[in-house]
Every structure is written in structure tokens, then in C-alpha cells.
Amino acid sequence: MKRKLIAAIGVAGMMVGIAACGSGSDKGGEGKSDAGGDKTLTVWVMDGSAPEAWIAEVNKEFEAKHKGVKVKVEVQQWNGIQEKVTTALSEDAPPDVLELGNTQTAGYAVTGGLADLTEDKAELGYDGWNKGMLTSNELDGKLYSAPWYATNxxxxxxxxxxxxxxxxxxxxxxxxxxxxxxxxxxxxxxQPIYLSGQSWYVYAGFVWDEGGDLAVKDGDKWKGSLASPEAVAGMNFYKELQSxxxxxxxxxxxxxxxxxxxxxxxxxxxxxxxxxxxxxxxxxxxxxxxxxxxxxxxxxxxxxxxPGSVFFGGSNLAVAERSANKDLAKEWLALAAGKDHMAKYAEATVGALLPNNDSAQFAPPAGSFAEAMVKSAPAGAITPVTPGWANVETAPNPIKDYMTKVLKGEDAKTAGEEADKVITERINQE
CATH class of the missing domain: 3.40.190.10 (Periplasmic binding protein-like II)
Structure with missing residues (x-):
């Protein structure tokens, strides 16, 4: 999610009231990796994602459980981050824990750069995670990250x-x-509604409402599905709104x-x-x-x-496969994304982010943006989870071009068929 969240949320004082939750591990003092002297656990977070006071408290609790271990937090910029993460994960000394955009996670997982967390589901609180957020953390039946936050x-x-x-x-x-x-x-x-012609995240929600998707699995491959009846219906509704x-x-x-x-x-x-x-x-x-x-x-x-379906923009937390402190990294992840600290995280971010666990949400103030966001959360979803999806979003985005063509008078199915050719070609390139 390419936003400086904390800075941006600072101007949104009217948004209050979402408590976020995960499930912290009780095994904080049992990590095998903290034996044998001092260690440094390196954590990469994106600019604006982690309030200083909040992450300092997480690290203080973690270090108290692991004598001799220090957590080093390095703040990264969104600009150029995909290339930087790709390089880091291929090196012998990558950061131990990384924040990843939710639509980017599958691309890193398929390269083998992320640790398989499938056996750690219980400690991480898997069963309580919001199902819409969970999707981006899994690939081919395996878990590669934990949801951290989302918004819609x-x-x-x-x-x-x-x-x-x-x-x-x-x-x-x-x-x-x-x-x-x-x-x-x-x-x-x-103007009854301001709606630009290429707001494709909004359009995606209408497609999901119809039971369709932007692309679907076709055997071992993927194919674009904008020409499907569901996607056409979604586009026609978008066109009506945009009128x-x-x-x-x-x-x-x-x-x-x-x-x-x-x-x-x-x-x-x-x-x-x-x-x-x-x-x-x-x-x-x-x-x-x-x-x-x-x-x-x-x-x-x-x-x-x-409510209508909405796109979840947000971030996940993952552990590098080549981490020299993998057990410690998993424990830090469980603590940071756990119930107690996520509740404090929501408070620190003025309640503008959705929790990774639906059961932890409390009713925000009536009439607030947070209230509307929370009501939409059960209908949250993300784009198709496949490494090739990033190629689809690359400019010129075929979904945007398709939307403009339809809004200017082209038949939605015919324009969808042309767009699907581009989507199918791109999505199968890894």
C-alpha cells in the first residue's frame, strides 16, 4: 500500500475507533535463536507505517524476553522498494522481518525469498484473521506472511x-x-458524484459484487476475465455511476x-x-x-x-528465508501482529486502519469514516493472488484503458475481450 499512512492520517482527526488484533505468542522466551551471545534482529518497515512510540514498545517487550538480542528497525521508502527487497532477499544477510505491500507478497514468495510460515499458524493467530486480508498472505496452500493492517x-x-x-x-x-x-x-x-473514469479499484469491487474477478485461474495458468458477464455487469454499473x-x-x-x-x-x-x-x-x-x-x-x-465489495489496501509482515535468526523473527512477528500491540497500533494511527482480526473490532463513533470503513470490512477483497499480477498493473494498465473505452461508447464485452488478451499475456509472465 503505497501511502505514508501516519503522516496522512495525521490530518484526518475525525477518524477514530478501530482496534486491531492478532494473536501474540506465549513462547517469547523459548526461541532457539537467542542462545549463544548477542544478536541483532533487523526489521524493515515502510515510511509512515510504524509509529515510533509503538514500535519502541514492541521492541522493548521483545528484548526483555530475549537477553542479548537487539532489534534494529530500518525505515524504507516505497519508491523503488520492490527492486530493493528483491535484491535483499537474494543476499546472505537479508533483513529478518520485512513489511510488504499486500499485492506484492506473492511475487516475493514465488522466488523462495520468504520463509514458509505454514507450521506457525497457531502462534501467529491464523484462525482469527480477516478472510479478505488473509488471501494475500498465502500462495499454493502455504502461508508466507501475516496480515498487518489494511484500509478501504x-x-x-x-x-x-x-x-x-x-x-x-x-x-x-x-x-x-x-x-x-x-x-x-x-x-x-x-456534481452528484465525482468519479474518474479509471478508478479501477472501485470497479473491481463492482465485479466482485457480481461474483466475478479481474482474472481467473485456467488450469496451471491465468486468464483475464473482463469479458465475463459478471465483469461486464460491473462495468455497466460503473458507467451508470460515472454518468x-x-x-x-x-x-x-x-x-x-x-x-x-x-x-x-x-x-x-x-x-x-x-x-x-x-x-x-x-x-x-x-x-x-x-x-x-x-x-x-x-x-x-x-x-x-x-455492503458493496471493496479493495483492501495494506501491508503484510514476512520473515526472510535466509534470515540467520528465523525463530526470533517469527516470534517478533507474532508479538508485533498480536492482539495487545495491534490494539495499541490502531490507537496510535488514530483508528484509521482495519485490524487483522474481525473479532477485535469495536464500534467506532457514529458518523465517522471509521464506522463506514468497518461496516465494509466483511466485504473486503484483493486483486488475484499470483506473482504475475504486478505485470498487469504496469503502465499502460489494460484495465484502465478498458474502462475509458467503455465510458467513451465501446461495447463492454468487446472491449473486455481485447483487454483480456493483454491481461492473460502479462499475468502469466513471472
């Missing part, structure tokens, strides 16, 4: 505009569209940046975004002398009993 999108809306149009937060897709129609009819100068927006059809949500370049200028009734984006918009409006009054609701599903 929700609908952010202007309360005053909704009230003026007589619209309340919808529970279903039909109610959502009906509300956008009322807003459009009430004020021609207002209520004046956002460009050939841009994604960051070009322009919707939260700081578009929303603060006014005239936007709603938009789909992450918590840090909501905070960014609030901050930008404050600097412009305006007051933001946002409400939040989960992306609606097809029926009221289930």
Missing part, C-alpha cells in the same frame, strides 16, 4: 448538499442511483487528486475515497477558509443486507 474506500458526501436534495445515505445500489438523480435535479451546478460525474474519463482518481484538487473547490456532492483523502480534503478546505461537513457511508451493495 467509502463514500464521502457533503451533508448540506444531500440535505437540500432530500437524500439520505443509501443502503443499496438502486437507492444510490435514485439519490444521485435527485441531487442532479435539485441543483444543475452540483453523474464530470470527472475525466481517461484519468484515475489521483490525476487530478480528487481530495485536494477537486473537492475543496466546491460543487461536489459525493466521492469515493480513503480515510486519508477525506482528511486531506478537510485540511485543504480549512486552509482555504472553508468548513467541511462530511458524512460517510459504505459503498452500497446490490441488496441492503451486504
Amino acid at each position: 474506500r467509502a463514500v464521502i458526501y457533503d451533508k448540506a448538499i444531500f440535505k437540500k436534495a432530500g437524500v439520505t445515505p443509501p443502503k443499496t445500489r438502486d437507492e444510490w442511483i435514485a439519490g444521485l438523480k435527485k441531487i442532479k435535479a435539485s441543483d444543475a451546478k452540483v 453523474y460525474s464530470t470527472a475525466p474519463k481517461d484519468k484515475d482518481e489521483a490525476t487530478p487528486q480528487q481530495s485536494t484538487d477537486v473537492v475543496p473547490k466546491g460543487g461536489v456532492a459525493s466521492w469515493i475515497g480513503l480515510g486519508w483523502e477525506a482528511g486531506g480534503a478537510i485540511d485543504a478546505m480549512k486552509k482555504a477558509g472553508k468548513t467541511a461537513d462530511f458524512g460517510y457511508f459504505p459503498i452500497p451493495g446490490k441488496t441492503a443486507d451486504k
